[in-house]
Amino acid sequence: MMQIKTDFRSDTVTVPTAGMLEAMMTARVGDDVYGEDETVAELEVKLARIFNMEAGLFCPSGTMTNQIAIKCFTQPMDEVICDQTAHVYRYEGGGIAYHSMASVRLLYGPRGILTPELIAPEINEDNIHYPNSALVVLENTVNKGGGACYTLDQIAPVHELCKRSGLKLHLDGARIFNALTATGDMAHNYGQYFDGISVCLSKGLGAPVGSVLLGSKETIHKARKIRKAFGGGMRQAGFLAAAGIYALDHHVERLAEDHRHAVLLADALKAADFVEDVMQVETNIVIFKLAKGYTSAAVVSSLSDNGILCGTTGPDTIRFVTHLNISEDMIAYAIQTLKELKPLRNI
Structure with missing residues (x-):
């Protein structure tokens, strides 16, 4: 059989399709730091509506959207609760400690899936000896869990626990559309459960660059300033945002x-x-x-x-x-x- 070069390393290795390239080349652009890029604004609004969130912020990577969210939802001496396989812990360069000066409480969920029963015992009481439990991060799908995914029925009780306990809840949605495809859940039902959602466009959806952080208007206002401090403010970013819009319209099904x-x-x-x-x-x-x-x-x-x-x-x-x-x-x-x-x- 003749050899066929095949790249299974990651879904990040994709290159834009002809239709995506055409959309990129014809995008309306402006200076996004000044808030003048129409296509970036369109992408942010589009994804916010899809997930029933108030606002969005386009960033170069999912690592940036995750780290911005963590900084929005924590203070120094706080603690982030996540699975030990979580991308935010293992593959983001120690960003939680570097950017947010927060500690991490690692849990051991089956294939990286967390439940209220796993989380509840790890929420610290108000005690000067302990960091303040502030944020729970879920990952959907779970990369090191072999693409395992949460259903909304699994997410809802985690949300209820966080709400009762005064914790924020963030979703690293690196492959969220893969999860939605597998579970049949509807994206617009997600917004009620999360304070922040990171949606990656450059994996299964096939865009060359970019992720969008979704949240309340207040959260995204704060996130925009943090993005600037992180060096993530982009100028004519509409060429990249156009690829994301095309991906949402053509590459989900x-x-x-x-x-x-x-x-x-x-x-x-x-x-x-x-x-x-x-x-x-x-x-x-x-x-x-x-x-x-x-x-x-x-x-x-x-x-x-x-x-x-x-x-x-x-x-x-x-x-x-x-x-x-x-x-x-x-x-x-x-x-x-x-x-x-x-x-x-x-x-």
Whole structure:
């Protein structure tokens, strides 16, 4: 079978489609720091309406939207409660400590999913010895949980606990539209539960750059100043915002195709003799554990030799991520390669 270069490293590796490029090149732009970029404003309003929130703020990355939200919702000596797999904790450069001077209380939810039963015992009482429990962060979908996702029925009781306890609730919605596609929940029902929502446009939706922080008008007013201090104020950012608008209009429904591709890959991996276990697939992420004697480095190298790129999540675990640049032919090639692959094994 002829080699087909296939990139499963992340859904961030996508490139704009022809239609998206056309939308970008014809965007109406202005200086967004002055509040004069029509297309940025359109994107912010559009997403706020989709999620039933009051306002939005366009930023270069999901890391920035998350870190701005955390700074909006905490003070120094506060504590952020999240799962130990959370992106805000593991993959944002220590930003919680650096930007917000807050500590972190790590929980161990099944596949990164938190429940009121896990959170409630970890909320500190008012005591001079303890940091002030101020914020809970959920991640949807959970990256290191293999794309596991919350339903609104799971989110609602977490919201109620936070409300009773005086805590803010933020959603790292890096792949929120993947979650909505999988659960069938409606985006406009999210706004009632969260003080902040970060929506990433450059993963499954396929935009080249950008995330939007959603919240109340008061929160976004504060967030805009923090974004400026973070160096995130952009000028003619409408060229990028136009890609986000196009993605929302054209790339949401097709996420189901990515999920279907992920299931096909998982089925092929389950049959491979170098794989011990495959995490349950809910969305577009496939994480699998290697059989004894195989290492991630060796298997990733063997796949790379066959034109298939992927990433590791541990010494014996590997991640595939499907996205809009993965075709049916690529999936067929990957499945055939997995059937024939003979990676080196340590004896």
